[in-house]
Amino acid sequence: MNKDIPAxxxxxxxxxxxxxxxxxxxxxxxxxxxxxxPTAEHATLAAAMQAYLKDAxxxxxxxxxxxxxxxxxxxxxxxxAVWTFKQSTLAQEAGLEAAYAFNDFEAQAYALPVLxxxxxxxxxxxxxxxxAPKVVLGPGTGxxxxxxxxxxxxxxxxxxxxxxxxxxxxxxxxxxxxxxxxKGLGRLSVERALSxxxxxxxxxxxxxxxxxxxxxxxxxxxxxxxxxxxxxxATQALDFFVQWLGRFAGDxxxxxxxxxxxxxxxxxxxxxxxRLEQADFREEFERKGRMTPYVEAIPIQVIVSDxxxxxxxxxxxxxxxxxx
Numbered sequence: 001m002n003k004d005i006p007a008x009x010x011x012x013x014x015x016x017x018x019x020x021x022x023x024x025x026x027x028x029x030x031x032x033x034x035x036x037x038p039t040a041e042h043a044t045l046a047a048a049m050q051a052y053l054k055d056a057x058x059x060x061x062x063x064x065x066x067x068x069x070x071x072x073x074x075x076x077x078x079x080x081a082v083w084t085f086k087q088s089t090l091a092q093e094a095g096l097e098a099a100y101a102f103n104d105f106e107a108q109a110y111a112l113p114v115l116x117x118x119x120x121x122x123x124x125x126x127x128x129x130x131x132a133p134k135v136v137l138g139p140g141t142g143x144x145x146x147x148x149x150x151x152x153x154x155x156x157x158x159x160x161x162x163x164x165x166x167x168x169x170x171x172x173x174x175x176x177x178x179x180x181x182x183k184g185l186g187r188l189s190v191e192r193a194l195s196x197x198x199x200x201x202x203x204x205x206x207x208x209x210x211x212x213x214x215x216x217x218x219x220x221x222x223x224x225x226x227x228x229x230x231x232x233x234a235t236q237a238l239d240f241f242v243q244w245l246g247r248f249a250g251d252x253x254x255x256x257x258x259x260x261x262x263x264x265x266x267x268x269x270x271x272x273x274x275r276l277e278q279a280d281f282r283e284e285f286e287r288k289g290r291m292t293p294y295v296e297a298i299p300i301q302v303i304v305s306d307x308x309x310x311x312x313x314x315x316x317x318x319x320x321x322x323x324x
Contacts, residue, residue, distance in 0.1 A: 005321045010053060010063040010096070013104070013309030014045065016081045016141060021052040022307070023060065024314035026321075029114055031310055039081045046085065046093035053095070061097040064317025066107030066309040068141075070161070076101060102157075102316045104309060105144035108136045108265050109157035110319070111312030112148055115305055120263075121273055124282045125299035132259035135252045136303070137162070138266025139198070139245065143191040147256045154319060162252060163191040170247075177240065180205035194245055196268060199223065203237040223272065242275055246284030253298050254291060265303040273302060 011024045011031070019039055022031040035052060042048040045065075053060060069078045077084045091099035102110070112134050131150040138144050143163030149156050167188045169175040181201050182188040192198055196219040203222045207215045210233065217225075225231040226238035245264075253262050262285075269276065286296050305311065 005318060006060075006062055008058065008060060009314065009317055010049065010056075010060050011310050011313040011317065012049070012063065012065040013107070013307070013313060014039070014065060014078070014081075014083075015068045015104070016078060019045070019048050020307070020310060021049070022310050023056065024064075024310070024317075026314065026318045029311055029314045029318070031307060031314070034307065034310070039078075039083060044085065044093070045083050046090060049094040049096075062317065062321065063091070063094065063096055063099040064107075064313040064320070065099065065101045066104045066313040066316075067101050068104045071101060071103055071159075098321075100317055100320045102313060103144075103146070103159040105136060105138070105146040105265075106157045106159035107309050107312030107316055108138065108144065108263075108303070109134070109146040109148040109159070109312070110155070110316040111303075111305075111308045112136060112261075112263055113155055114311060114315050115303065115308065119303065119305035119308070120301040121270075121304050123264075123276055123300040123302060125261075126297040128261050128299055129259040133256045134260040134263065135256040135258040136263040136265055137249060137252055138264055138303075139194045139196065139268045140266035141196060143194045143198075144266065145252060147258070148260070150260075153323065157316070158256075162255075163194070164189045166190075167193055174240075176209060177202065177205045180208050190248055194241065194248060199237060199241050199268075202240050203234060206233045206236050219268075227275070238272075238275065239280070242272075242278070242281050243284045245269075245276075246281040247287070249300065250285040250288055250295050253285070253295050254288065259298060262298055262300045263303055264300065265308055269302050270304045273304075276302065 013020045018036050020036045022034040037048050069076050074086050074088050134148040145162030147158035167190045169178045199219040199222050222234045225234035249262050288295050
């Protein structure tokens with residue numbers, strides 16, 4: 001194990017539209033000099049990294065990057081951005097000694113043990129079982145999922161593509177809505193419903209069930225109309241979204257045996273805390289038949305930290321360097 005960990009490093013959280021950079025203290029995971037660049041401003045990821053580093057007050061030689069892309073191969077293609085990079089050459093291209101890339105929800109998983117109480121909002125359940133598995137999931141542009149498992153060498157993230165599971169229906173009304181959402185698709189994944197675009201898709205399916213044509217509303221508009229009570233279809237859409245999110249979170253709790261807690265990240269959940277606090281979310285989470293007593297004890301936390309991706313990238317980088 002390498003104990004010679006640098007004091008500071010570059011960390012980044014890179015999505016389809018923006019790339020957020022910061023300098024991380026690898027001892028405390030404190031962040032400073034946080035800057036955001038639109039991805040369209042730079043031709044490559046390495047160029048964006050260099051643009052940040054040229055203003056750094058000290059020499060930085062290592063980087064940890066949370067990226068919204070699968071990391072199956074050396075060449076990484078962003079899901080919603082034009083950038084591509086090779087993991088094997090990124091450090092050299094950016095003028096660094098080493099650079100480690102993490103899937104965005106892999107980074108979220110790394111962040112879980114180091115988030116403070118004021119970066120989490122509790123939604124019921126019992127106490128965390130120490131060293132028990134954890135799971136983080138989060139609707140945003142898509143739906144991310146990752147587990148976190150304890151080992152003698154520390155916490156190990158288990159990234160995956162759980163948001164692309166087939167979406168199940170539990171009754172005839174749900175089936176009718178999901179069939180409308182599936183129109184033109186070979187199958188309907190959970191992400192098609194539990195994401196920002198998914199909320200708008202649910203609203204469109206409900207509108208179609210009332211004989212209305214295509215309705216052009218953003219997810220934010222649907223949420224605002226539901227919360228204000230001005231549109232009954234929007235209220236129904238948000239009800240489905242919240243209940244399905246609770247159900248899916250309960251499924252992931254069972255899949256990972258997540259007695260260490262279920263954590264909900266992404267960009268949507270922190271903006272609808274008051275709705276998630278209503279009874280139906282937790283009820284759907286716990287409605288697991290014979291396994292209800294198991295999930296009733298599992299705590300749920302919404303991640304309300306401003307920079308969980310950056311903090312997770314820093315924690316992941318520290319782990320990689322310690323084990324190098």
